[in-house]
Amino acid sequence: MQYDTLNIGFDAQVATVTLNRPDVRNAFNETMIAELTSAFTALNTRDDVRAVVLAANGKAFCAGADLNWMKKMSAYSDDENRADAMLLANMLSSVYRCNKPVIARVNGDAYAGGMGLIAACDIVVSVDTARFCLSEARLGLIPATIAPYVIRALGEQASRRYFITAEAFDCATALRLGFVSEAVQAEQLDATVQQVATTLCANGPQAVRACKQLVQDVAGRELSDTLIEETAARIARTRAGAEGREGVASFLEKRTPRWRN
CATH class of the missing domain: 3.90.226.10 (2-enoyl-CoA Hydratase; Chain A, domain 1)
Structure with a gap:
């Protein structure tokens, strides 16, 4: 570059x-x-x-x-x-x-x-x-x-x-x-x-990316039923994702998450 x-x-x-x-x-x-x-x-x-x-x-x-x-x-x-x-x-x-x-x-x-x-x-x-x-x-x-x-x-x-x-x-x-x-x-x-x-860099890379997008998508929008359903769906997808599962497991097992290794 x-x-x-x-x-x-x-x-x-x-x-x-x-x-x-x-x-x-x-x-x-x-x-x-x-x-x-x-x-x-x-x-x-x-x-x-x-x-x-x-x-x-x-x-x-x-x-x-x-x-x-x-x-x-x-x-x-x-x-x-x-x-x-x-x-x-x-x-x-x-x-x-x-x-x-x-x-x-x-x-x-x-x-x-x-x-x-x-x-x-x-x-x-x-x-x-x-x-x-x-x-x-x-x-x-x-x-x-x-x-x-x-x-x-x-x-x-x-x-x-x-x-x-x-x-x-x-x-x-x-x-x-x-x-x-x-x-x-x-x-x-x-x-x-x-x-x-x-x-x-200590945070989950996919979570950081999704958090940034979340703010851009939600800021200024009306607090409608559509928005409530949309945000619920986002957290559900995150919980079910590999990074979300690894983050929760590492916290419960008191170890460093894999993305920091």
Whole structure:
């Protein structure tokens, strides 16, 4: 897995995808978008990977769209703009729908599309000095492609404010709003991310995958009879599955489950 704008590393059962355009604060262009889509699509199929860390080199996590790329887009036709926007939408979807849990390792500021990238992840560990901004309105634009992910992660009311004001907010605010899962000092960032990854890898891999899908499928739905029956059926299938039987047996027998060996 060789890329121009990313570094990919593996350590035991954890893959790390690192944005590697520090000279432009890891702003993404068409190459980075295509490579992120390719990387997450490939990782999605690997049984030896149990968790993915999305990281970045340099001082910033991601500044959003590259200015030269945006300048090029300004000359696009409507059809070309739609096609280009779909590439970004597909990239975000590849992160959000990755069947491995994705941890965002936020080493610095995240603006615009960078916030969308973080919002597509499952767990966000950030340095406490990071700042966040949905800056699109300053440029006469809207954060439309990232909206499905940001609104889920930030909440509707906060999204209303920060979409229309385009004001920056600090990590303490992001933590309070639930956009960030944990805020730590810079020297604690790697250890905290590693601890989260280790915790994830200790759990049943099929259960983790199913839990992630469960949240995506259930969130926002009406508590109907259909939903109640559907969730009952899911736990029934899990109990009857090999991993579920092994997990319960290992607990009762006071031994380590096979997936940790």
